[in-house]
Amino acid sequence: MSATPEEQEQVQARVGPEPTGEPEFRPYHHPAAGWGAANSVTRFMAREGALVDGPRAIMKMNHENTGFDCPGCAWPDDTKGLHLDICENGIKHVTWEMTRKRVDRAFFAAHSVTELSGWSDYDLENQGRLTEPMVYDPDTDLYTPISWKDAFELVGRTLRELDSPHQAAYYTSGRLGNEATFLYQLMARELGTNNLPDCSNMCHEASGRALQASLGTGKGTVDLKDWETTDALFILGVNAASNAPRMLTALAEAYHRGAQVVHINPLVEAAATRTIIPHDFKDMATFHATRTSTLNLQPRIGGDMALVRGMAKAILEQSNADPKALDREFIDRHTAGFEEYRALCEATPWDEIERQSGIGRADILKAARVYREADRSIVSWCLGVTQHEHGVDTVREIVNLLLLRGNLGREGAGPSPVRGHSNVQGNRTCGIEHRPTTEFLDRLAEACKIDPPREHGLDTVRTIEAMRRGEVKVFIGMGGNFALAAPDTPVTYGALRNCELTVHVSTKLNRSHIVHGRQALILPCLGRTEKDQQRKGLQSTSVEDSMSMVHLSVGMKRPASPHLLAEPAIVAGMARAALPDSETPWEWYVEDYDRIRDTMAQALDGFEDFNRRVRLPLGFRIKQPARELVFLTPSGRAEFSTAELPDVVPAPGTLALGTMRSHDQWNTTIYSADDRYRGVKNLRTLVFMNEDDMRERGIAQFDPVDITSTARDGSQRHLHGFLAIPYDIPRGCAAGYMPEMNVLCALGDYSTQSDQPIMKHVRVTIEAAAARTP
Incomplete structure (x- = not known):
């Protein structure tokens, strides 16, 4: 399934910021973290105007039950009372969220979607925090303000009018807290579908x-x-x-x-x-x-x-x-x-x-x-x-x-x-699963008094395919930047544009708001760092780390705008509009998140006595039967596997290319055009190659190259003018940055074992760039 010429032309090439100088490459020989990280963080906070809020956040981040959980990675918090359990990228991620810049109605009135589509992804996010709900106006090509009530009604009406509940998909990014996650999957299942794709479909x-x-x-x-x-x-x-x-x-x-x-x-x-x-x-x-x-x-x-x-x-x-x-x-x-x-x-x-x-x-x-x-x-x-x-x-x-x-x-x-995003493991634990087990659905049905669908839903790849075919007409994304995170960028763009309605719950402007359906909503939410005040007072949310510890996160900062809503409130608003006769107490849940947790304790295995245990020092660890040598396998034992070795040796003339992040990047958010730990400055459109592979192809450092991938179905995808850098990498291998290189990974090239896009093993040829006519 390759992109049409029209789809190919609509892909924005530049993701990162405009380079500040000529490309540089100097192999990195210094220790990781240390003064390099400290200097980088200080410069970043100064650039973002966060020299006061930044240090305050550092003293609150990852402090059990009194601070907020870092919205970056899912590495567990220190268990011995460390007061600086932080890292360079975590501080940057938080500072990026706490920016004083704002994207308000005046910004949207001044910039059409067509204009914004020509901006880099860095420039889009760098405009700052979203401040109020916006709806796309096709007559003016502008996003215009809309009330929360009308936004929810648009979502609800569109969902109610679908011929089938399976014509909607509900995507989740890892930053969503457990309580909002539980309500989100409950809404989807009460509506009648297990179409719950998530970022885990692309990573673990x-x-x-x-x-x-x-x-x-x-x-x-x-x-x-x-x-x-x-x-x-x-x-x-x-x-x-x-x-x-x-x-x-x-x-x-x-x-x-x-x-x-x-x-x-x-x-x-x-x-x-x-x-x-x-x-x-x-x-x-x-x-x-x-x-x-x-x-x-x-x-x-x-x-x-x-x-x-x-x-x-x-x-x-x-x-x-x-x-x-x-x-x-x-x-x-x-x-x-x-x-x-x-x-x-x-x-x-x-x-x-x-x-x-x-x-x-x-x-x-x-x-x-x-x-x-x-x-x-x-x-x-x-x-x-x-x-x-x-x-x-x-x-x-x-x-x-x-x-x-x-x-x-x-x-x-x-x-x-090692899970990547902050609560991606918690999302799965709390019900974001397109292939739910019978046991999970039975407990959910009993706890929430609903009749959940039993057939499997769509994962990320199949959601894109279904949107492209017109079978999924509504796409709702809770966090993340789906347009850039998914494979086969032009195909993904075309799929999103084919929807009747796209809805994105976000903190900042990103590419997914620009690549939208015929109708589109941007719904701005609170960030992890911000205070969540509801009718019963200040609320906390829970998250699960990479090692199954569940603990509370409490925001410290006044919200970026008085018009922002918390994610549970946004889910509840959409759910009530789509399910006006629902007996689920959506509004009551949002008043006090303890009420959500009480229901989760009934519905989720391992969450018994949730409200008490999550308030213990360090929270609690979800039980792991295998850790106790209890194996819930068909044999009741740990099972050896006997798979033959795959053939991973590239064919003559080809290379195996893996996509990865730069150091100054978190998922699809780019902080600069540098990659300090790999010695690169002012460059993202690059490919790392073995020096012998370069010599064999007549390619020198910083030479522009053409990269062509060949999919299983024989279709090809191309990137032109990327600069080659000699690197300590095995012969036959190459590497470069996502999301720029996502275009090379065909949507149909997903693992038959996991259904994951094969982002780390793209078959490519790399040649010195051909001369091109302007």
Whole structure:
């Protein structure tokens, strides 16, 4: 399904800000975080006029039950009372939200949608906070003010007039709190659909499906205390310094106490070298850096599964002479399928493992030795593992490795996926799931007195396909920037424009407001940093971190506009308008969020006694049966998997390209055209390449190149004039930034295992740019 010429022309090329000078590249050799982060944050707060509010927010962010949860990543909060449990990107994210700039009715009156479509995405967001509801006027091509009452009625009337409830889709971004999440899914299901696509469909869907199949839980089993006591950490496909910077503290502490830290990633990122933790004042004062790794391995893109298979094969071979290499008691008592897995490993030749992983046998044995010598090991991973065709198989292979030595159900051991966005895991826990289980729906029906639909709904990819075909006519997005986050940018744009109505609940102006349906609403909401006053007083919301801890978040700041509504109030307003005869007490819920939590306690497994437990110091951890060696699998045991190794070696003349974020970026929000940790300045339209691959193609540093991707269906997509940069990346591999490179990932190229877009393994050719006629 390729884009039409018209759709292709409507894609905005420039995402980031106008560069401040000529492109620069200088390999980065400094510690992560430290003074570089401190200087960057200070300059950013000065630029945003937040030198007063910024430090105030720093002292409130991630303080349990008295402050607000950082709206950035989902890394767990410190459990020992740390007062500066913060990071560079978290501070930037909060400062970006707290800006004094405003996008009011005067702004919209002065700028048509056609004009705004030519602005960069940075410039759109940089205009500031949205202040009141706006509706698109097709006659003037302008957004104009609309009352909340009329906005809700427009949504409700459009939903009521649909021929089928399945003609609407309800998208969720990770920043949505648990209480609003629960109301949102309740609204969709009371309306009669499970069309609940979310950002997990594009990031960790593979992790959830793999862990569910192997262990009977869709989440990791470890917590922060396990990270603090483990003997060995294996970090796969994670750029911690940018995507989960507070992980640097855990990595540095692990190194200090003598634990082994193995990073496995095609790029050796800054987090895999050294760091200076900003809240360690002594190290800051003395410029003392701590190592964050004891071994770095660089597999080819997609080669992680073969590398992990190699580690397992080595452990099994060692067990022939050393029975203690395996935990046979654990295997016999708690697992199923071991002998089949052993046979598979024995039948997998070492030369195939080396060829697919891109790593020599000697280096794989080094990693296996670390694993064998550690009494307790944690394996952690992120999108570098999941955004592949074989993402589910790879995560299951990680679990296989852990099971061999009984690294489950005890302190300091287990699987630990790194969730990206602040409450993305909480969204799934609280009902954002297009494939809900019967057990969940039964409890929801009993608690909320509704008859929820039982058929599966649409995920992100299938929602885009259905919008393009005209089968989904209404798209409602709670947070995020769907137009830029999704794959195959021109196809996604065309799908959104084909809707009868698009509704976006947002804090700032973004591309999804400009790429809209025939009717469109922008509904501005409170930010995480802002006070949420309802009829029963100041409200708190709850969030779930990457390790299943649920805790409260309380805003500290006066709202950016008196016309903003909290997300639960916006959901309730839309729900009442769409379901005028509903017996659900929407308005009553919004008066006091404790009432929502009381219903959640009845409907959600693990949320019993919710209001009391969430107010405990540090909140509470959702029960994890697999952590207690209770496996909700068909066999009642942890199950080994036996997938064949995929062929990930690029065909001659092609490269495997992975999309990623720059350092000065959070998801689709771009803060600058720099990437400090990769040594890049004033450039985002780039591609990192192996120097030998560049030489083979006659490409020098900063040469413009043409990049062509070929989809499964044979269709091609192109980017022209991106600048090549030589980088320490395996031969046959390349990398560049999202969302600029999302255009290369065909919508139809999604994993048959997880339905995730294959953003980390795009087949491309790269050539020196051809001369073009202006």
